[in-house]
Amino acid sequence: MSKRVGIEVSIAISEAVGLARAEVIPAYPITPQTHIVEHLSEMVANGQLDAEFVPVESEHAAMSCCCGAAAAGARVFTSSSSQGLSLMSEILYIPSTMRLPMVMVVANRAMSAPISIWNDHQDIMVQRDIGWIQTFAENGQEAVDLTIHAFKVAENRNVSLPMIVNIDGFTLSHVIEPIELPDQEDVDKYLPPFKPRYKLDPRRPITMGPVGIPEVYTEAKVAHAMAMKNSRRYILKAWKEFEEVFGRKYEPVETYRTEDAEVLLVGMGSICETAMTAVDEMRDQGQKVGLLKIRLWRPFPAQEFRKAVGKTKILAAIDRCLPPGAVCGPVGAELRSMFYKIPGAPKIFSFVAGLGGRDVTVSRFEEIVDKARAYAKKRPRELYEVIGVREK
Amino acid sequence: MANSDAIVGWKTITFGCHILEPGNSANFRTGDWRSQRPVTDKEKCIRCGMCWIFCPDMTYKQDEEGYFEADMEYCKGCGICAHECPKDAITMVPEEG
Numbered sequence: 397m398s399k400r401v402g403i404e405v406s407i408a409i410s411e412a413v414g415l416a417r418a419e420v421i422p423a424y425p426i427t428p429q430t431h432i433v434e435h436l437s438e439m440v441a442n443g444q445l446d447a448e449f450v451p452v453e454s455e456h457a458a459m460s461c462c463c464g465a466a467a468a469g470a471r472v473f474t475s476s477s478s479q480g481l482s483l484m485s486e487i488l489y490i491p492s493t494m495r496l497p498m499v500m501v502v503a504n505r506a507m508s509a510p511i512s513i514w515n516d517h518q519d520i521m522v523q524r525d526i527g528w529i530q531t532f533a534e535n536g537q538e539a540v541d542l543t544i545h546a547f548k549v550a551e552n553r554n555v556s557l558p559m560i561v562n563i564d565g566f567t568l569s570h571v572i573e574p575i576e577l578p579d580q581e582d583v584d585k586y587l588p589p590f591k592p593r594y595k596l597d598p599r600r601p602i603t604m605g606p607v608g609i610p611e612v613y614t615e616a617k618v619a620h621a622m623a624m625k626n627s628r629r630y631i632l633k634a635w636k637e638f639e640e641v642f643g644r645k646y647e648p649v650e651t652y653r654t655e656d657a658e659v660l661l662v663g664m665g666s667i668c669e670t671a672m673t674a675v676d677e678m679r680d681q682g683q684k685v686g687l688l689k690i691r692l693w694r695p696f697p698a699q700e701f702r703k704a705v706g707k708t709k710i711l712a713a714i715d716r717c718l719p720p721g722a723v724c725g726p727v728g729a730e731l732r733s734m735f736y737k738i739p740g741a742p743k744i745f746s747f748v749a750g751l752g753g754r755d756v757t758v759s760r761f762e763e764i765v766d767k768a769r770a771y772a773k774k775r776p777r778e779l780y781e782v783i784g785v786r787e788k
Numbered sequence: 789m790a791n792s793d794a795i796v797g798w799k800t801i802t803f804g805c806h807i808l809e810p811g812n813s814a815n816f817r818t819g820d821w822r823s824q825r826p827v828t829d830k831e832k833c834i835r836c837g838m839c840w841i842f843c844p845d846m847t848y849k850q851d852e853e854g855y856f857e858a859d860m861e862y863c864k865g866c867g868i869c870a871h872e873c874p875k876d877a878i879t880m881v882p883e884e885g
């Protein structure tokens with residue numbers, strides 16, 4: 397029987413990686429991901445996990461090492477955050493087009509300057525287009541479940557792509573929650589040993605990562621984009637199987653009290669927990685407000701999202717990322733382009749909140765809903781608005 | 789220019805753009821972009837084989853008399869052979885047209 401224990405989310409993620417029987421873990425510690433990596437290194441050192449833990453000299457080396465290990469056919473895990481994730485940047489585009497499966501947990505953190513170790517989504521939005529499958533966890537249980545799910549999806553031979561599980565730094569990584577850790581037997585049943593389509597093997601030599609001359613590059617990139625698009629069904633299938641084995645259900649877009657809603661908040665990650673409380677309070681006051689949680693960020697589940705919006709006419713997209721000079725945040729932009737010129741499309745208003753560890757409280761969500769309603773009547777002057785910013 | 793077998797659509801391109809057939813560089817006709825070709829003066833040549841050793845595309849083949857001749861399918865005209873020849877027997881001649 398799986399047991400429910402009070403455990404720090406980072407430690408629980410490491411345990412999940414252990415249950416998934418990761419074989420190679422090249423990683424470099426960075427706040428707020430540190431506990432994940434520290435605990436994994438302990439697990440390997442104590443003989444609890446039969447894996448190679450590679451204490452690399454940088455994140456650049458960590459991701460390079462991940463590519464090599466995955467190319468050799470190992471089950472690979474790493475984890476990073478913020479500046480460290482950015483240091484991986486040069487390598488991150490490589491395993492995805494090369495179709496090398498691996499799993500990375502990103503403990504989301506703000507980008508410097510000013511120096512901030514606290515949580516928002518700017519680090520991962522820098523890496524939005526690296527061509528990895530990306531999910532967002534809302535709480536500790538999801539972080540554990542999505543980590544196990546990620547191996548299943550990434551290693552599916554029809555998918556064969558690297559995958560990131562985003563967890564909010566500190567808000568999730570450093571919080572102790574009651575979490576059900578699955579049984580080894582069940583995880584083994586769910587996650588058979590990794591059998592890559594191709595691997596580097598001296599008995600059957602192949603070349604990985606050759607030059608893509610102009611006559612080839614476009615086709616290689618389109619093949620990657622199509623693999624990403626086609627991964628959707630295997631992501632869903634892996635969630636369905638997850639439900640069968642572990643009893644917890646996951647969907648690419650999750651709805652909360654969306655029935656006959658006039659306004660829908662749209663968020664990702666842990667702020668959705670507070671948003672649910674805000675929705676409850678507003679519903680108690682008789683307001684028709686609901687919440688959409690984007691769990692699958694890449695590939696973007698447009699079909700499911702449209703269905704989840706239903707007949708609602710006002711969407712308030714919340715970005716935990718401020719891209720200076722852009723029309724609006726990436727979530728807002730995604731929704732706007734998705735609904736562009738679609739008959740009966742909702743009005744979409746873009747808000748930026750919760751930067752660099754600033755809490756998004758229940759009253760902030762209420763403020764967002766009030767503003768979205770007002771803007772639906774009278775067009776706002778700006779294309780996005782930063783919530784809770786002091787002017788003077 | 790390159791191996792025309794590799795110029796395929798995205799549906800047929802190899803998985804992950806891997807090269808699945810080892811030792812296939814002979815399929816790539818690197819001679820297509822040459823702007824000058826090496827010409828050997830047999831009067832000067834001492835058949836030492838330095839051109840054969842240094843050619844980065846391994847285009848030189850030795851004939852029955854022991855002289856070395858570059859294969860124009862693969863010679864890319866870099867001029868390394870001419871530079872390395874101890875007898876200055878090789879001249880780089882511009883390609884016409």
Ligand code: SF4
Pocket residue numbers: 828832833834835836837838839840856872873874875876877878
């Ligand atoms: S390097 Fe010069 S001398 Fe030697 S074999 Fe070649 S052409 Fe002849």
Ligand code: SF4
Pocket residue numbers: 825826842843844845846847848858862863864865866867868869870
């Ligand atoms: S010019 Fe360059 S490629 Fe051609 S034969 Fe000489 S060394 Fe080889």
